[in-house]
Amino acid sequence: QAEVEETLKRIQTHKGVIGTIVVNAEGIPIRTTLDNSTTVQYAGLLHQLTMKARSTVRDIDPQNDLTFLRIRSKKHEIMVAPDKEYMLIVIQNPSE
Amino acid sequence: MPVTHKTLVKSKQGSNAQSQQKPLAAKTAKVVSKKKDEDDGTEIGEGGDEWMHGKTLIKPPDQLDLTEAELKEEFTRILTANNPHAPQNIVRYSFKERSYKPISSVDQLAVHFFLEGNLLHRDSDEARRQKAKQGLPDEKATVVTETEDEKLETPLQAAGGEEAGDVEEGGGEDGAHSVDSKTGKKEQKLTNQFNFSERASQTLNNPLRERGCQTEPPPRASFSATANQWEIYDVYLEEMQKQEKNKEKAKAVPKKEDDKGKKKLTLVETQSDDLTKVAKVAKIIERMVNQNTFDDIAQDFRYFEDASDEFREQEGTLLPLWKFQYDQAKRLSVTALCWNQSYKDLFAVGLGSYDFTKQGRGMLVFYSLKNSTYPEYNYPTTSGILCLDIHPDRPYLVAVGFYDGCVAVYNLKEERPEPVYKSSSKSGKHTDPVWQVRWQKDDMDNHQNFFSVSSDGRVVSWTLVKSELVFTDIIKLSLVGAVSEGPEGVPPPTMACGTSFDFHKQINYLFLVGTEEGKIHKCSKAYSSQFLETYDAHNMAVDAVKWNQFHPKVFISCSSDWTVKIWDHTIRTPVFIFDLNAAVGDVAWSPYSSTVFAAVTADGKVHVFDLGINKYEAICQQPVVAKKKTKLTHIEFNPVYPIIIVGDDRGYVTSLKLSPNLRSKPKWGRKKLDIQFSGIHYYPPSFLFLRKTG
Numbered sequence: 001q002a003e004v005e006e007t008l009k010r011i012q013t014h015k016g017v018i019g020t021i022v023v024n025a026e027g028i029p030i031r032t033t034l035d036n037s038t039t040v041q042y043a044g045l046l047h048q049l050t051m052k053a054r055s056t057v058r059d060i061d062p063q064n065d066l067t068f069l070r071i072r073s074k075k076h077e078i079m080v081a082p083d084k085e086y087m088l089i090v091i092q093n094p095s096e
Numbered sequence: 097m098p099v100t101h102k103t104l105v106k107s108k109q110g111s112n113a114q115s116q117q118k119p120l121a122a123k124t125a126k127v128v129s130k131k132k133d134e135d136d137g138t139e140i141g142e143g144g145d146e147w148m149h150g151k152t153l154i155k156p157p158d159q160l161d162l163t164e165a166e167l168k169e170e171f172t173r174i175l176t177a178n179n180p181h182a183p184q185n186i187v188r189y190s191f192k193e194r195s196y197k198p199i200s201s202v203d204q205l206a207v208h209f210f211l212e213g214n215l216l217h218r219d220s221d222e223a224r225r226q227k228a229k230q231g232l233p234d235e236k237a238t239v240v241t242e243t244e245d246e247k248l249e250t251p252l253q254a255a256g257g258e259e260a261g262d263v264e265e266g267g268g269e270d271g272a273h274s275v276d277s278k279t280g281k282k283e284q285k286l287t288n289q290f291n292f293s294e295r296a297s298q299t300l301n302n303p304l305r306e307r308g309c310q311t312e313p314p315p316r317a318s319f320s321a322t323a324n325q326w327e328i329y330d331v332y333l334e335e336m337q338k339q340e341k342n343k344e345k346a347k348a349v350p351k352k353e354d355d356k357g358k359k360k361l362t363l364v365e366t367q368s369d370d371l372t373k374v375a376k377v378a379k380i381i382e383r384m385v386n387q388n389t390f391d392d393i394a395q396d397f398r399y400f401e402d403a404s405d406e407f408r409e410q411e412g413t414l415l416p417l418w419k420f421q422y423d424q425a426k427r428l429s430v431t432a433l434c435w436n437q438s439y440k441d442l443f444a445v446g447l448g449s450y451d452f453t454k455q456g457r458g459m460l461v462f463y464s465l466k467n468s469t470y471p472e473y474n475y476p477t478t479s480g481i482l483c484l485d486i487h488p489d490r491p492y493l494v495a496v497g498f499y500d501g502c503v504a505v506y507n508l509k510e511e512r513p514e515p516v517y518k519s520s521s522k523s524g525k526h527t528d529p530v531w532q533v534r535w536q537k538d539d540m541d542n543h544q545n546f547f548s549v550s551s552d553g554r555v556v557s558w559t560l561v562k563s564e565l566v567f568t569d570i571i572k573l574s575l576v577g578a579v580s581e582g583p584e585g586v587p588p589p590t591m592a593c594g595t596s597f598d599f600h601k602q603i604n605y606l607f608l609v610g611t612e613e614g615k616i617h618k619c620s621k622a623y624s625s626q627f628l629e630t631y632d633a634h635n636m637a638v639d640a641v642k643w644n645q646f647h648p649k650v651f652i653s654c655s656s657d658w659t660v661k662i663w664d665h666t667i668r669t670p671v672f673i674f675d676l677n678a679a680v681g682d683v684a685w686s687p688y689s690s691t692v693f694a695a696v697t698a699d700g701k702v703h704v705f706d707l708g709i710n711k712y713e714a715i716c717q718q719p720v721v722a723k724k725k726t727k728l729t730h731i732e733f734n735p736v737y738p739i740i741i742v743g744d745d746r747g748y749v750t751s752l753k754l755s756p757n758l759r760s761k762p763k764w765g766r767k768k769l770d771i772q773f774s775g776i777h778y779y780p781p782s783f784l785f786l787r788k789t790g
Contacts, residue, residue, distance in 0.1 A: 081378075090384070
């Protein structure tokens with residue numbers, strides 16, 4: 001348990017990381033380092049996108065599964081790592 | 097009326113004469129009428145007779161006098177239907193005969209009364225048109241009810257009067273009309289005009305009541321799901337797993353206690369599953385974040401090939417990649433490095449201290465190339481680690497040798513930070529620091545075992561039996577050569593101090609041991625007291641001894657006496673000697689070429705040699721650490737990727753990529769290499785190249 005906390009803390013304090021969000025299976029954010037409205041927005045949108053991506057991957061081959069999803073934009077990069085029950089979203093500015 | 101009768105019978109003349117005859121007729125008529133009156137009797141009565149007698153003949157003055165003969169003359173009159181006003185002598189011109197001819201037949205019709213009425217004949221056009229207008233609704237009904245014709249014909253026939261007549265007339269339309277009278281628009285009902293009475297009665301209408309009941313609606317929940325191929329697959333997998341579990345339960349019924357224990361475990365899991373399940377995901381994310389931060393390094397690692405190597409004839413460079421450091425290991429120096437054979441990006445770092453005075457704790461740390469900021473595993477130890485080895489077949493077993501003489505085995509799969517096995521003073525631990533451990537192949541009973549060498553002069557084999565370490569002394573290193581008498585006649589210590597060893601790659605029982613005195617002994621597992629061979633290798637302690645991975649006869653040794661020597665084990669003198677100008681910490685053969693090896697020195701440099709290219713010089717000499725004071729302590733080649741990791745005495749591990757020149761594979765086979773080496777046989781030892789610093 002403590003290890004996970006530590007890992008999350010390390011991620012949050014890593015260079016260039018703007019924010020981290022932990023989202024549960026229903027799309028409700030559990031933990032966040034951003035403000036509420038941004039968190040809710042990110043969580044909702046990315047949850048849908050991740051579900052869609054996962055569905056796509058598994059439709060092609062049901063034995064396969066989505067490991068992670070990276071969305072690189074001009075300003076920063078959004079990384080989503082889905083799990084059976086939780087989903088972790090990290091927004092990082094890679095160029096810093 | 098009697099008057100007229102008479103005139104019918106008797107008159108023959110025309111109508112003009114009729115008026116004359118009237119009084120005569122009246123006379124006779126009187127007589128006749130008398131009789132008639134008498135016959136009738138009742139109607140006229142007596143008064144009629146008196147009236148008749150009382151009447152006298154009054155002659156008008158201008159009446160025509162006729163003789164009696166003329167009076168008796170009978171005139172016949174014929175009553176015809178001829179129109180008296182109709183002309184009887186219509187004449188027409190006939191062109192055929194060119195004369196006028198009388199028309200024989202003349203129209204005798206006399207219209208007495210003319211009245212325009214409002215009745216139309218049923219079949220006339222106007223009537224039909226009217227019927228059409230009115231009859232459209234009727235006719236529709238008739239079309240519908242035509243099918244009922246047959247049914248209704250019989251009751252209709254029983255019906256009265258005109259309706260039956262209509263049916264008998266036949267024809268669809270008529271039948272339909274009669275049906276019409278019943279079903280559709282009612283024709284006026286023909287009633288008896290005299291004694292028809294219509295009576296109607298109404299039954300009692302029950303008052304209407306409305307009653308309803310409503311049940312409580314069943315609980316409803318909206319449900320939505322998608323049925324994708326993978327969802328179906330998931331369900332099937334779950335089913336299979338359940339079935340397998342059931343099978344296992346059916347087989348292992350008597351194990352109730354275990355189940356209870358398992359239940360407890362599962363309970364604990366569900367309570368604390370809040371964030372532990374995020375662990376795996378968090379790890380992935382951490383690696384991704386690191387990859388982003390060190391993106392250029394990752395790209396270099398994968399793709400960068402130094403193009404300038406083409407211009408440098410034979411030399412190569414080392415490109416620094418990641419640098420691994422752990423905060424808690426700052427004061428410690430890297431004392432051991434080992435790559436994992438199965439997971440090519442995982443390597444183990446043993447941390448401790450070489451300094452005799454600064455002995456304290458140690459650490460076993462595992463890093464992955466995917467995450468350079470934080471170790472994958474780390475185990476703090478009470479004593480400094482001096483050596484480690486990862487089992488080649490079981491990548492989760494790690495053997496570790498400590499400064500305090502213990503050996504331990506860690507199982508990476510287990511969560512706890514203590515080793516799975518640890519030797520203790522009872523179980524034959526070394527009395528001096530353990531300098532090298534090496535896993536061996538599983539013994540006959542499929543137990544894992546490893547060897548260790550220590551300064552107390554023993555080479556010990558440890559076997560993992562169930563939960564214990566069982567040790568077996570393989571060989572005791574005894575001092576060979578001159579024995580100097582200690583003070584007071586105390587027999588000098590006969591044990592040599594082993595500082596390194598290595599097992600032959602192909603010949604399992606053959607191994608080399610380097611000692612503190614600078615000798616290298618070739619030993620066999622079979623012989624516990626005797627060495628097969630002894631080489632006078634160095635002037636100082638032999639820090640590392642390594643067999644060549646391809647060539648079965650060649651091995652290399654390095655020492656703090658600044659030299660690196662290459663040997664052929666059949667020859668007692670070294671084949672090559674390299675002077676590196678500083679204490680050599682470690683040396684390693686490359687896994688891709690039999691002629692390439694690298695050495696690290698205390699002045700922070702890495703020397704890479706390729707005997708196939710240049711037998712006398714290093715093809716790369718490069719300082720890899722910033723501060724010159726840091727000593728490099730260990731070096732290891734990655735078995736797959738063209739990188740090396742170098743550990744220094746500040747606790748840092750640096751990874752470097754070999755440039756293409758350093759990675760050239762030998763173009764010749766082994767035979768040529770033999771020739772290469774065998775050619776040197778013929779050189780007397782004096783011709784060996786001793787390289788002086790320049």
